[in-house]
Amino acid sequence: MTENRFDSAAEDWDKESRRVELSNAISSRIALLPLNDGMKAMEYGCGTGLVGLNLARHLASLVAADSSPGMLEIIKTKIVEQGIKNVFPQRLDLQHDDCEHDFDLIFSAMTLHHLTDVNGILAKFFQCLKPGGILALADLDEEDGSFHQDNPEGVMHHGFNRKKLAGDLEKIGFTSIQESTVHTILKKNNQGGERPYPVFLMIAMKE
Secondary structure, X not given: OHXXXXXXXXXXXXXXXXXXXXXXXXXXXXXXXXXXXXXXXXXXXXXXXXXXXXXHHHOOEEEEEXXXXXXXXXXXXXXXXXXXXOEEEEEOOOOOOOOOOOEEEEEEEOOHHHOOOHHHHHHHHHHXXXXXXXXXXXXXXXXXXXXXXXXXXXXXXXXXXXXXXXHHHHHHXXXXXXXXXXXXXXXXXXXXXXXXXXXXXXXXXXX
16 A cells, blocks of 8 residues: 555655755765765665665665665666666565665665554664664654644654664664754644654664
């Protein structure tokens, strides 16, 4: 159901300026991590590549993973048009599949709130990372459900409590957990004003 929604939305996905602005903010912050051209990375929930393609030039390789064939077709087209050689789209759903590679970096942007078993996915991220690997997660702060009220299909969580998410990562085995606000999305409310929805970036390490 959710997959079909993203398939049908893929062609027009990049036309939403607010989405592009958010993706640029997230990728700019991740680019401040100690990335290098020897790193193997995976973006989980890559969509049309708005985040990952901004970071690919800093990396040796990037697996662009998503469960939506429609999204993957868009990123494949971008890769060809832009002559990108180190990004490899892959259909992957870690709610059912396993990671086959050891990565130096795994990042995910605005994907966790669409997943039923978040802790199960976080545990798979841990398994997929090499010792010394970095995990970077961007998503909404916990909210009352109003952010997606116009299109709630496939929304499994109304954002996340940062302290709880950090605690869940620590229980799995991650260390050096840090978080910060990377962007704030403004959306119109029913009163004609705008409501802010903060987006965090949480960084964790696998020792």
